[in-house]
Amino acid sequence: MNYLTAFILGIINYALIDNVVLSRFLGLCPFLGVSKKTNTAVGMGTSVIAVITISSALTYVINRFILIPLDLVYMRTIVFILIIAALVQAVEILMKRKLPALYKALGVYLPLITTNCAVLGVAIDSAQKGFGFFDTMVFSVGTAVGFLVSIVLMSGIRERIQYNKIPKAFQGMPIVLLAAGLMAIAFFGFKGVSF
Amino acid sequence: MLIPVLTACGVIVVISILIGVGLCVLSEKFKSSIDPKEEKLRSALGGSNCGGCGYAGCDAYAKAVVYEGADPGLCVAADPKVISEILGVQVEAAGKKVAYVRCHGHCAKAPANYNFDDTEDCRIAYLAPGHGSKKCSFGCSGFGNCAQVCPYDAIRIIDGLAVVDREKCQACGKCVAVCPKHLIDIIPDDAMYVVRCSSLNKGAAVKSACSDGCIGCGLCVRTCPAGAIEVTNNIARIDQSKCIRCGACAEKCPSKIIVKRY
Numbered sequence: 001m002n003y004l005t006a007f008i009l010g011i012i013n014y015a016l017i018d019n020v021v022l023s024r025f026l027g028l029c030p031f032l033g034v035s036k037k038t039n040t041a042v043g044m045g046t047s048v049i050a051v052i053t054i055s056s057a058l059t060y061v062i063n064r065f066i067l068i069p070l071d072l073v074y075m076r077t078i079v080f081i082l083i084i085a086a087l088v089q090a091v092e093i094l095m096k097r098k099l100p101a102l103y104k105a106l107g108v109y110l111p112l113i114t115t116n117c118a119v120l121g122v123a124i125d126s127a128q129k130g131f132g133f134f135d136t137m138v139f140s141v142g143t144a145v146g147f148l149v150s151i152v153l154m155s156g157i158r159e160r161i162q163y164n165k166i167p168k169a170f171q172g173m174p175i176v177l178l179a180a181g182l183m184a185i186a187f188f189g190f191k192g193v194s195f
Numbered sequence: 196m197l198i199p200v201l202t203a204c205g206v207i208v209v210i211s212i213l214i215g216v217g218l219c220v221l222s223e224k225f226k227s228s229i230d231p232k233e234e235k236l237r238s239a240l241g242g243s244n245c246g247g248c249g250y251a252g253c254d255a256y257a258k259a260v261v262y263e264g265a266d267p268g269l270c271v272a273a274d275p276k277v278i279s280e281i282l283g284v285q286v287e288a289a290g291k292k293v294a295y296v297r298c299h300g301h302c303a304k305a306p307a308n309y310n311f312d313d314t315e316d317c318r319i320a321y322l323a324p325g326h327g328s329k330k331c332s333f334g335c336s337g338f339g340n341c342a343q344v345c346p347y348d349a350i351r352i353i354d355g356l357a358v359v360d361r362e363k364c365q366a367c368g369k370c371v372a373v374c375p376k377h378l379i380d381i382i383p384d385d386a387m388y389v390v391r392c393s394s395l396n397k398g399a400a401v402k403s404a405c406s407d408g409c410i411g412c413g414l415c416v417r418t419c420p421a422g423a424i425e426v427t428n429n430i431a432r433i434d435q436s437k438c439i440r441c442g443a444c445a446e447k448c449p450s451k452i453i454v455k456r457y
Binding site: 062066067070071072075078079082083086089090093094096097 | 199202203206207210211214217218221222225
């Protein structure tokens with residue numbers, strides 16, 4: 001299997017079958033917090049793609065060439081958190097200048113990527129599974145695309161929910177959580193697909 | 196034994212320093228993008244995030260003024276002169292406003308019907324029979340939700356009645372939103388004559404519940420030379436924009452519920 005097919009299959013696998021939000025339950029905070037409007041959801045999804053891709057490349061390098069040789073694998077979490085936090089800060093500074101509209105739309109959720117467990121989860125997961133650089137990149141891009149897919153779908157659903165008549169007890173977050181649960185069940189159907 | 200600990204520390208320190216320097220350089224490079232006006236304006240605003248301007252907080256308001264051309268005179272706590280200097284335009288002072296509690300039924304005037312024995316919270320009292328234990332169901336229940344939400348510490352509960360400190364109040368409107376009986380109004384600070392009752396009951400019922408209640412007789416309406424007062428639903432209301440401060444209404448009012456504030 002050449003690299004291209006491996007890449008495409010990997011992306012499909014991590015984006016749909018092993019979806020980060022809906023079957024691994026990582027990154028729920030931005031998933032519920034920023035999915036009110038489709039365009040901010042797209043912005044959040046794309047910035048998560050950027051952050052996850054860059055951070056997992058960086059953490060791979062640090063894990064492979066600093067932590068493992070120095071026998072510091074147990075420091076992974078703290079080092080990775082440091083890297084991710086710094087990266088998010090850098091993205092924030094750049095975005096403030098280059099994309100002020102998106103910066104404003106994301107608001108407090110941009111710093112929240114720092115503590116987004118999807119980002120840390122990808123970095124730690126790929127380090128623990130001992131992925132090579134290529135596998136790490138496929139894994140991270142696939143996961144991030146999966147996050148984008150699920151958050152955009154969710155925002156579409158939420159935009160429509162607004163026009164529905166919902167019983168008072170379900171208004172607001174409860175109906176969103178229900179919808180997320182139903183989405184997770186739907187995504188569970190992909191489990192039957194295997195390569 | 197000590198060497199692994201030291202390497203761990205060393206690695207973290209080196210990474211942290213690299214990150215710190217990197218972020219510093221980056222933010223310094225892109226610093227010019229922040230409008231210095233915004234920073235100055237932000238420090239000139241009140242800083243209590245009271246929300247009286249209608250924005251999410253002082254930061255949001257400063258941004259809105261600088262980038263979206265929002266009205267720069269909305270901050271009640273800021274000095275309009277300072278803001279005019281920063282922005283280079285003349286800012287009209289919005290005219291100080293204050294919150295005013297339209298009730299004067301403290302414990303002696305509006306006695307209790309029964310002993311209220313639940314959590315001392317206005318919203319809970321509102322659900323109790325008669326909207327609280329006071330005989331008047333429209334009056335201030337005196338548990339001080341307004342005092343709790345006030346970011347300026349301007350409301351005191353004195354003898355079962357919320358009283359606003361005119362000096363401290365910045366008219367942010369938090370108390371207006373929290374009062375379950377909608378007793379609090381935002382009025383111009385220089386408003387001289389006010390109605391200190393909110394009872395919608397008819398005369399006899401008002402009188403039996405509180406010695407300080409508007410009976411809706413309409414004498415003030417007939418007395419007012421400016422036509423600033425009207426009585427609807429058995430309660431007098433003064434239109435402060437029309438009031439000429441002659442004081443005729445306060446003189447005539449048989450229940451003495453139209454009062455001079457200062």
